[in-house]
Amino acid sequence: MIAIEKFFDPISKDGYLGDDNYQMIKQYMLALRAVSKLINLGFYIIDYNKQEFLYVSDDPLFLSGYKQEEVLKMGYEFYNKVVPPDDLDMLLELNEKGFEFFYNLPVERRDKASISYDFRLKRRDTGSEILINHKLTPLILTETGNIWFALCLVSLSVAEKPGNIFITFQDKDERFDYDVIRKKFKPAKVKHLSKREKDVLRLMIQGYVTCEISQQLFISEETVKFHKRNIVKKLKVKSAMEAVYFATINKIV
Structure with missing residues (x-):
């Protein structure tokens, strides 16, 4: 005590x-x-x-x-x-x-x-x-x-x-x-999210899934997955779901 x-x-x-x-x-x-x-x-x-x-x-x-x-x-x-x-x-x-x-x-x-x-x-x-x-x-x-x-x-x-x-x-x-x-x-060292990564993250926070993000941003689903992996790595979290939670709490976007 x-x-x-x-x-x-x-x-x-x-x-x-x-x-x-x-x-x-x-x-x-x-x-x-x-x-x-x-x-x-x-x-x-x-x-x-x-x-x-x-x-x-x-x-x-x-x-x-x-x-x-x-x-x-x-x-x-x-x-x-x-x-x-x-x-x-x-x-x-x-x-x-x-x-x-x-x-x-x-x-x-x-x-x-x-x-x-x-x-x-x-x-x-x-x-x-x-x-x-x-x-x-x-x-x-x-x-x-x-x-x-x-x-x-x-x-x-x-x-x-x-x-x-x-x-x-x-x-x-x-x-x-x-x-x-x-x-x-x-x-x-602060790892900045790129503009496209922020676009993807913003849509993730709004509840869009990979195929919907692909349609919204006019990019392939593989490209969306690539950006998601980078987001998870830069934010030092374990999953896309944790990235959404972390970004919301810390006002990343």
Whole structure:
């Protein structure tokens, strides 16, 4: 079991606003609650000032057999209950190195960064484990560039094991992968999809099968299959179905 305070040790405490300023995000919270009913994604909001969950969507994947209000009350203690010890250690290391990377960024780029990582959750009722993906991005920064609120999207992972940690940016096509041996983030080569591959992927997301994509794009079925293989390889997934899921979650097209 990990002391929850350790998740907040690397975080700068400068520049947080007073309680009266929480009123500014009420409308934002209403919008997020509405969105949670429309999309098939769980999410929660972390308040780094008060070191708690500000909001948790009613998503069974993340709640792991607990009720929404129970998770809100537990806050980060929830992780001690549902995350296996090895994965907890990974999350603690990720937390330290992720914030180290974040605070080395220019202030104007910090709200453009997102970090993605996979870890296991154990269900309260059955004890079974599932591998999930977290994609965390700053929601609101303080005037001094510290994280005040962060939004975390939760979805099933397409990976085979925990880890797969990387940072991307909204304003620039670059990626940094976490090196577990050297314990640092390093630049990764981004494999771009070609225009035709994006065309194929877009139709795959819309539910078209190979023969229909062939007709839509006026190319042979063999060419469609060729593009599908390249898409799977470039996105580092195991199948076309996983490519569709990964591309949807990460807004590839």
